[in-house]
Amino acid sequence: MLDATRIAALLRPFADVSDELANRLHIYLDLLFRWNARINLTAIRDPEQIVTRHFGESLFAAHILCDAGAFKSGAAGAPTLSDIGSGAGFPGIPIKLVAPELHVTLIESQNKKATFLREVIRTLDLNGIDVFSGRVETWNHTAQVVTLRAVEKFEQTLPRAATLVAPSGALCLLIGKEQVPSAEAVLAPIWHFRKPVATPSSRERMVLVGMRAQI
Numbered sequence: 782m783l784d785a786t787r788i789a790a791l792l793r794p795f796a797d798v799s800d801e802l803a804n805r806l807h808i809y810l811d812l813l814f815r816w817n818a819r820i821n822l823t824a825i826r827d828p829e830q831i832v833t834r835h836f837g838e839s840l841f842a843a844h845i846l847c848d849a850g851a852f853k854s855g856a857a858g859a860p861t862l863s864d865i866g867s868g869a870g871f872p873g874i875p876i877k878l879v880a881p882e883l884h885v886t887l888i889e890s891q892n893k894k895a896t897f898l899r900e901v902i903r904t905l906d907l908n909g910i911d912v913f914s915g916r917v918e919t920w921n922h923t924a925q926v927v928t929l930r931a932v933e934k935f936e937q938t939l940p941r942a943a944t945l946v947a948p949s950g951a952l953c954l955l956i957g958k959e960q961v962p963s964a965e966a967v968l969a970p971i972w973h974f975r976k977p978v979a980t981p982s983s984r985e986r987m988v989l990v991g992m993r994a995q996i
Contacts, residue, residue: 782811783828788836791829794981795837796844796879805878805905806836812901813869820893822869838980838988839872842928842955843879845978845988851926851951852880859884859909863924865917865942866890866932870898872955873928877910885910886924888917923947930955939967946993954989961989 783791785803788810792798798806810831816822825831846852852860860883864873867887877885887910889895895914902910913920918941927946932938935956946952952972954964961977968974972991980986 782814783807783832787829788832791832792837792840795833796840798840802878806832806875808904809870809874809901810836812897812904816897816900820897822894822897833982835869835871836875837982838930838955838986839875840879841980842872842953842988843876845990846876846926846951846953847880849951849975849990849992851953851990852883854882860926861924861947862886862926862928863888863920863922863945864928864930865938865945866929867898867912868894868931870901872930872953874898874901874905874907874910876928877907878905881909883909883926886913886920886922887911888913888915888920890914890916917941917945920945923950925950926953927951928953928955935960936963936967939964943968943972943991943993948993950993952991952993954987954991956987956989958985958987961987964989 785807789798789803862883863886865888867889873887898912929942974991977987977989
């Protein structure tokens with residue numbers, strides 16, 4: 782298993798990682814490996830690839846959202862984020878780790894994965910983060926930021942995800958390069974998208990942020 786120092790080194794192209802964050806990600810990675818032996822949380826088995834593909838992409842998305850001003854507190858108080866189809870917790874949990882002021886909801890319909898998410902939250906002693914164990918169609922709330930990554934039936938899920946974004950909020954898509962045109966077409970012209978940004982070490986993986994026009 783990788784140690785915290787190696788994790789921080791692998792993540793250097795994606796984000797600045799403090800010793801504290803590296804240690805928490807080390808705990809997270811250990812949990813992920815142990816649970817992955819029982820339930821299918823990720824098809825990737827190499828620990829370094831898990832760090833760069835899952836942790837790195839999530840932390841890079843947090844950086845892009847922060848630069849876009851998506852984490853600013855609103856009139857209602859602390860900013861909120863909803864992670865749809867959270868799976869093993871990406872990108873929602875790493876984003877929470879670097880932006881603790883966020884109130885995060887992890888939406889995951891598979892009970893076993895939802896149980897894993899609760900175990901990560903408990904082990905890392907995270908506050909202001911909840912797991913909704915159900916389908917996104919039954920989560921009747923909105924969030925200032927909504928994230929979407931590696932979900933089935935992407936084009937069908939995308940419009941529903943967009944409805945969960947609060948007015949003047951942001952939609953963050955962690956998708957393949959080939960999905961960018963379809964995402965922009967599905968949500969045009971109501972959504973204004975920033976230029977997609979390729980994740981470090983990958984020309985195919987993109988972070989695409991759309992800002993919902995104020996009504």
